[in-house]
Amino acid sequence: MVNFTYDASGDINWYDASTGKTVVYNLGDIAWVISATALVWIMIPGVGYFYSGLLRRKNALSMIWLSMVTLAVVSFQWFFWGFSLAFSDTANLYIGDLRYFGLKGVLAQPSIGSARIPSLMFCVYQLMFAAITPMLAVGALAEHGRLGPSMVFVFIWSTIVYDPIACWTWNTNGWSNKHGGLDFAGGTPVHISSGTAALAISIFLGKRRGYGTPRLAYKPHNSSYVVLGTVFLWFGWFGFNGGSALGANLRAIQACIVTNLAASVGGLTWMLWDYRLERKWSVVGFCSGAVTGLVAITPASGFVGSPAAVCFGVVGGTICNFATQLKFFLRYDDALDIFAVHTIGGIVGNILTGIFAQASIAGADGITTIPGGWLDGHFVQIGWQLADSCAGFGYSLVMTTIILWVMHFIPGLSLRCNEEAEIVGIDDYDMGEFAYDYVGLEQDLGVKDVEGGLERERINATSGGREPRHGHATDADSSAAVSEEKRGA
Numbered sequence: 001m002v003n004f005t006y007d008a009s010g011d012i013n014w015y016d017a018s019t020g021k022t023v024v025y026n027l028g029d030i031a032w033v034i035s036a037t038a039l040v041w042i043m044i045p046g047v048g049y050f051y052s053g054l055l056r057r058k059n060a061l062s063m064i065w066l067s068m069v070t071l072a073v074v075s076f077q078w079f080f081w082g083f084s085l086a087f088s089d090t091a092n093l094y095i096g097d098l099r100y101f102g103l104k105g106v107l108a109q110p111s112i113g114s115a116r117i118p119s120l121m122f123c124v125y126q127l128m129f130a131a132i133t134p135m136l137a138v139g140a141l142a143e144h145g146r147l148g149p150s151m152v153f154v155f156i157w158s159t160i161v162y163d164p165i166a167c168w169t170w171n172t173n174g175w176s177n178k179h180g181g182l183d184f185a186g187g188t189p190v191h192i193s194s195g196t197a198a199l200a201i202s203i204f205l206g207k208r209r210g211y212g213t214p215r216l217a218y219k220p221h222n223s224s225y226v227v228l229g230t231v232f233l234w235f236g237w238f239g240f241n242g243g244s245a246l247g248a249n250l251r252a253i254q255a256c257i258v259t260n261l262a263a264s265v266g267g268l269t270w271m272l273w274d275y276r277l278e279r280k281w282s283v284v285g286f287c288s289g290a291v292t293g294l295v296a297i298t299p300a301s302g303f304v305g306s307p308a309a310v311c312f313g314v315v316g317g318t319i320c321n322f323a324t325q326l327k328f329f330l331r332y333d334d335a336l337d338i339f340a341v342h343t344i345g346g347i348v349g350n351i352l353t354g355i356f357a358q359a360s361i362a363g364a365d366g367i368t369t370i371p372g373g374w375l376d377g378h379f380v381q382i383g384w385q386l387a388d389s390c391a392g393f394g395y396s397l398v399m400t401t402i403i404l405w406v407m408h409f410i411p412g413l414s415l416r417c418n419e420e421a422e423i424v425g426i427d428d429y430d431m432g433e434f435a436y437d438y439v440g441l442e443q444d445l446g447v448k449d450v451e452g453g454l455e456r457e458r459i460n461a462t463s464g465g466r467e468p469r470h471g472h473a474t475d476a477d478s479s480a481a482v483s484e485e486k487r488g489a
Contacts, residue, residue, distance in 0.1 A: 004108060014108045014118070023109075029116050029247040033125050036243025039236045040128035044071050044135055046232025050287070051139045051336055052435065053225025056218055058425025059143045060225070060435035066150065067135050073154045074131040079103055082130055083123050085163040086171065087112050093175040095164045112172060114246035114367070125243060126166075129186055133162050136194035136342055137400075140201035141415065142335045144208045144422055147430040149413045153403065157197065161399050165189045165392055181388040182353050182370065182381065184255070185244040187299025187346045188392035195343030196393050198334060200400035204408075205415065207333040209422045220284055230287040234263055237294050241301035251365035255301040258309035259294065265313025266293020273321045277470060288341065289313075292320040295345035296352065303357035303370070312352055320345050325470055343393065350389045354382030 003015040012025040048067025052060045074082070081101050088096030089112050100106050103123065111122030134154045141150055166189045168174035169181065176183070183189070220226055241259045245252035270289020274282045296316030297309055304312075323340035327333065334340070357373035371378040407413040421429035428434065 016109065023115070025118060026116065026247070029249075030118075030121055032248040032252065033117055033121055033243055033246060036239030037125045037128055039239025040125070040132065040243065041071075041236070042232050043236035043240065044068075044128070044132050046229045046236060047132065047135050047139070048229070049225045050229025050233065050291070051142065053222040053227075053229060054220045054284070054336055055142055056425070057221045057436060058427055058434075060221060060427065061431060061433055062147060062426040063139065063142065064435070065147065065431065066138055066141070069147075069151060070135040070138065070154050071131045073151050074134060074158050075127060077155050077158050078123075078127045078130050082158060082163055083126065085159065086130070086166040087122070087126065088171075089173070091167055091171050091173040093168065093173065093178070095167050096171065096173075111246075113170065116247045116367075122246070125246075129190060129240075130158060130162060130166070133186075133190045133194045134158055134197075136190070136338060137197035137201065139336045139338050140198035140334060141205070143426065144205055144417055145201070145415050145426075146417045146421075147426065149407060149415050152413055153407060153415060156403055156407075157400065160403065161193060161197065161396050162189065165193050165395065168391075169388065176384070176388045176391070179384055179387075180371065180381070181384045182303055182357050182373070183299040183350065183388065184302035184353075185241045185298045187295075187350045187353070188388050191295050191298060191342040191346030191349070192389060192392040193396040195339045195341065195346060196396040197400040198336075198338035199332070199343065200397050200404065201415070202327075202332045202334040202339070204401065204404045205333075208335070209419060211333050223283055226284050226287050230290055233291060233294065234260075237263070241298060245302055245365055247365060249365045251302055251362070251368070254305075254361060254364055257306055258297055258301050258304060258312075261306060261309040262293040262297035262313040262316070263290045264293070265310050266290055266296065266317040267313075269293075269314050269317030270321050273318065288337075289317040289321070292316045292341050292345050295320075295342055296349040299346070299349045300353040300356065302368075303353060303362050303373075305356075305358060305361055308352070308356035311356070312349065315352065316345050316348050319348055322470075347389045347393070350385045351382060354385035357381065 003017065005013050007013050007024070010027055012027065014023045014025065016023060045064065045067045048064040051063040055063065079102065081098055083103065083106065084098050084100035085096045088099045090097055090099050106119050106123050108118045108120065111117050111119040113122045113126070134157055137157070138150055138154065168176045169183050169189050171177060237259050238256050242252045242256040245255055267286040267290035270292060271282060271286040274280070274285035293313040293316055296312045300308070300312065320341050323344040324337045326340060327337070353373065355374045357370065358375055359370050359372040362368045362370045371381070373381045404415065407415060417426065417429070
């Protein structure tokens with residue numbers, strides 16, 4: 001039985017029999033982290049809707065399915081051994097042990113993240129981070145990955161990739177944490193690891209059927225889903241970053257302010273860069289930029305002031321916008337630009353954290369002390385930020401590739417779908433269900449429609465996703481495309 005009482009102010013007093021000391025938990029801190037947990041939970045289906053809207057109708061439901069199933073798989077994995085591997089207080093520099101296997105002993109003792117909340121509270125809050133990370137990565141399965149084996153992949157990847165990176169970043173015994181690496185809410189464990197895993201998946205699975213041809217020259221099938229997903233993500237990110245203060249304090253408030261500001265500036269920046277290409281105010285561009293701003297500010301949100309957040313939004317939105325062109329130069333098929341937004345955005349955020357981190361901001365919770373970044377004259381900080389970023393990138397790329405190849409040679413676990421599944425769509429082939437009562441067969445299955453104006457939509461969109469190849473469409477381009485379709489009809 002847990003030994004706790006309530007004092008006159010209503011706070012929880014827990015008596016630690018092993019030390020003879022009484023630990024006080026403020027109910028306001030606990031209430032805020034509970035609320036933040038729910039906020040981060042809503043981000044997971046938010047990713048599903050965001051990804052779904054960017055794809056074709058025949059594959060739309062699979063991404064929403066993945067979001068819910070990934071949450072379920074990781075919830076079990078976290079209970080089984082994930083929490084212990086990431087946050088055991090007897091962990092080594094790299095990974096934890098099985099001290100808390102099956103959450104045994106995870107109750108009212110102070111958490112390894114903060115003595116202001118109990119371990120059980122910290123456990124369920126960190127579960128949400130563990131669940132959203134593989135969901136970001138498996139978006140790379142879009143339109144040419146099998147759903148069944150994806151569940152096995154999520155369990156293995158969470159164990160071998162996410163848990164060790166989370167341990168060395170956030171566990172007080174981890175090597176990056178010990179050396180003073182600054183990552184407030186997941187620049188490396190969440191974004192760099194997932195974006196790099198998506199790159200590995202994209203390379204392993206190869207290109208989708210019709211890659212580089214008008215067959216894949218589609219625009220997002222449902223921009224409203226993209227907006228809805230962005231709303232869920234932006235809303236939940238207040239809990240993602242603000243909740244990482246692990247208490248209701250000024251640092252949490254500051255994290256919320258810079259989170260909203262970076263998202264706003266990032267959205268405007270990306271949209272303006274897109275406007276130069278097509279002279280259109282793209283809502284998909286704005287949403288992509290907002291997410292990029294959120295990604296970039298994540299590692300810094302508890303360390304930087306409001307003016308710095310503007311820089312995070314501008315730099316993150318600009319670099320990630322142009323990073324979407326890497327898939328054309330390197331010829332890998334990342335349908336959702338996950339690598340460009342999450343890995344590149346995470347690296348940008350980590351580096352900028354090393355520049356703008358301030359001890360005064362970090363200390364707003366009344367507990368944390370850091371030497372700061374370049375603004376505080378602590379110039380070596382950026383070196384540790386780069387080391388952590390490179391370690392996360394390299395580890396995730398290598399281990400994800402190994403997992404994919406091992407699964408490929410196990411009967412029934414290969415992640416690559418067959419050609420028929422690509423043609424009819426993953427929704428129908430793997431699920432037998434659809435996102436809508438109808439499917440836009442003409443656009444999704446490649447039926448020609450020169451007269452109906454589909455060619456205008458295909459110009460400057462060579463592989464789908466959130467960002468086309470950079471370049472200006474002209475009337476000559478349109479006429480050439482129409483002529484080509486007529487010859488092939």
